[in-house]
Amino acid sequence: MAGVTFEHVSKRFEDTTAVDDLTMVIPDREFLVLVGPSGCGKSTVLRMLAGLETITGGEVKIGDRVVNHVPAKDRDIAMVFQSYALYPHMSVYDNMAFSLTLKKMPKAEIKRKVHEAAELLGIEALLGRKPRQLSGGQRQRVALGRAIVRDPAVFLFDEPLSNLDAKLRVQTRAEITKLHQRLGTTFIYVTHDQVEAMTMATRIAVLSAGRLQQLGTPQEVYAEPTNVFVAGFIGSPATNFFRGVVRDEGEGMSIDTGDFKLRVNPGRQAPLKDYIGREVIAGVRPEHIHDAAYQPADTETDELDVQVDVTEMMGNESLLHLVAGQSKLLARVDPRTKARPGEPLRIAIDTTELMAFDPETELALR
Amino acid sequence: MASRTMNNSVPAAEERPAAGGRLRGLLARMPLHLVLLGFMLLWSLPTIALLVSSFRAPQEISASGWWTALTPPWDFTWNNYDAVLNQRGMGRAFINSLLITVPVTFLVLLVAAMAAYAFAWMQFPLRNTLFLVMVALLVVPLQMTLIPVLRLYTQLEIDAEMPIIGGRIFGTNSYAGIWIAHTAYGLPFAVYLLRNFFGALPRDLFESAYLDGASDVRVFFRIVLPLSMPALAALAIFQFLWVWNDLLVALILLGDPDMAPMTLRITNLVSSFGSQYQLLTAAAFVSMAVPLVIFFALQRYFVQGILAGAVKG
Ligand SMILES: Nc1ncnc2c1ncn2[C@@H]1O[C@H](COP(=O)(O)OP(=O)(O)OP(=O)(O)O)[C@@H](O)[C@H]1O
Ligand SMILES: [Mg+2]
Secondary structure: OOOEEEEEEEEEOOOOEEEEEEEEEEOOOOEEEEEOOOOOOHHHHHHHHHOOOOOOEEEEEEOOEEOOOOOHHHOOEEEEOOOOOOOOOOOHHHHHHHHHHHOOOOHHHHHHHHHHHHHHHOOHHHOOOOHHHOOHHHHHHHHHHHHHOOOOOEEEEEOOOOOOOHHHHHHHHHHHHHHHHHHOOEEEEEEOOHHHHHHHOOEEEEEEOOEEEEEEOHHHHHHOOOEHHHHHHOOOOOOEEEEEEEEEEOOEEEEEOOOOEEEOOHHHOHHHHHHEOOEEEEEEOHHHEEEHHHOOOOOOEEEEEEEEEEEEEOOOOEEEEEEEOOEEEEEEEOOOOOOOOOOEEEEEEEHHHOEEEOOOOOEEOO | OHHHHOOOOHHHHHHHHHHHHHHHHHHHHHHHHHHHHHHHHHHHHHHHHHHHHHOOOHHHHHHOOHHHHHOOOOOOOOHHHHHHHHHOOHHHHHHHHHHHHHHHHHHHHHHHHHHHHHHHHOOOOOHHHHHHHHHHHHHOOHHHHHHHHHHHHHHOOEEEEOOOOOOEEEOOOEHHHHHHHHHHHHHHHHHHHHHHHHHOOOHHHHHHHHHOOOOHHHHHHHHHHHHOHHHHHHHHHHHHHHHHHOOHHHHHHOOOHHHOOHHHHHHHHHHHOEOOHHHHHHHHHHHHHHHHHHHHHHHHHHHHHHHHHHHHO
8 A cells, every 4th residue: 555656747758748747646545537638648648657658767666666667567656458468368357366376376275365355346256257258347357456455555457347238337336435445555547537546546637638627525626627638628518718807897897708608706706807808718517507587596697699609408408509699608508498499598607616717828817 | 944933932932042042053163173173183293193003013113004903902001101111221311301391390480580570570670681682582582592602511511410310510411501502592481471461460469468577588489489380380390391392402411321301212212213103102201291291280370370370461
């Protein structure tokens, strides 16, 4: 068991910089999820920690030990691969026992540990089989089991659920979370699925183009994104962004996009004072736009008339594609909405949740 | 035919065209099968002729064509085999062939597999350059190397009797000498083939094994070798055949008749006793027996090996 520290870590392949000056402290017992779009360097971060990739610059520590030059086999790390990487010629039992036999553990103890892990994962009946005789979900469990028997200092997962069907994914997600609580070991988990990130993580690290954008709890990255990228990446469907000029006239402060005006809630006005008369980027999450007829009672909203373009009824909610002049908005509204394509609709935007960003640096204004 | 079945009940109408379809398919493929059969016969004709002749007496061989033996009266004889195996030292030559071929095959497989593993999965300076040089050796004709190798062997000669198997310890007329020569000639292709096969094994498996605490040696023996059985078996067959059928290298490096392999013996049969055609045919078949046994023993892997290589690239 150990925490992990990245200090100014970078990784360059010939001409690409995959990871750029990454500094991140991961305390012991954390469930950290690395999330970001494809190619942003998530796997590279994990592989540098595992010792599968050399480190171009900076230091990686496991506990207090700098591991830059420690070979993978001596790092005491277990990793679950997307492909599971089970040894195809070995039985499930031998797959799980492999690392223990290499450690020269007594046979009886190996047997006890393998059976313990198999029981935990419900794969005891499969121990005699070869990987090719297993379903995808079963292979995934064996891969987990192979990691568990080792009692490693850190568990690494590289998109372990992406080969499973939707239902199994939800189920396994919960099981991995339970496993983390039970083992109390540091977990570092890579995914590009932000739902996985939000549901499993104790903290989320959002990466983009090799750079750490934000490190925080799921609530923090959702409610207080540090920049436009994080605001757009976390949350589904994605945040609506508008460029608009900040005005402070008569009835109070507002952001004027040209197509409509968004009133700025008094609680959110302070950081915008320096931007009066200048452009900012405003962000509104789809779930903070309501059908005015069905808006929640306890928030402060600003009402607006728009045109409905497309409606997607999901049963528990409805997605509305809306048009206001040149601007397009996506709203996630109460399913009782009467909105019909081509007809006008009055919407209510929750002003307490309005986000604003600097147009040049794209950093959040707060 | 089809129009007549139209009047029948529905299930029968469905069955009949199916049966007719199979027949039609067979008929349609008939020309292809005939052509294949023709080629097969043409291809194996010399071998069949050799086989038939090997069971005939010398005077018959010179008097009539081999095909006349196929019609009665049959008077086949074991005499040729008897003469070859017992009276011409061919038994010793057979053992010599095994003494040369088996160790060489193992050496090539072991050394090539280790080299291929390093080329495919280990990081070291000049890895690609060295591999390229190795592959480039494939184009060097074996004949060009014979004289330099011969001179080298005479210089490095260790002129003492090798225990058990005989011959010198090293140099010409030594088993060790011909083992090393054959191994060296076999390595470029073997390394090339195995490197490509190993390189196509999934990287995740290796990384997983490293993280499980395995060293390169462990990964090699516990992961790579078991997974590469098809490629290794295919290579073993090729290598065995090449060395077993080699005449040139044996001719140059093994002058001692007591050490000569079968190929050398068989050619000597021709030259030293005029054309003892009947002995030649029997000897050729004795020499073919072992490769055939090896081939049938490993052919499951052999066929699989080629396919596996083709799919994995
Ligand atoms: N061995 C390599 N050689 C050269 N470039 C590489 C290598 N491995 C990764 N890269 C590059 O580094 C960048 C980051 O790759 P990485 O695999 O870490 O992305 P990722 O975030 O895991 O993406 P994904 O979600 O698709 O798995 C990419 O631009 C990739 O092309
Ligand atoms: Mg990846």
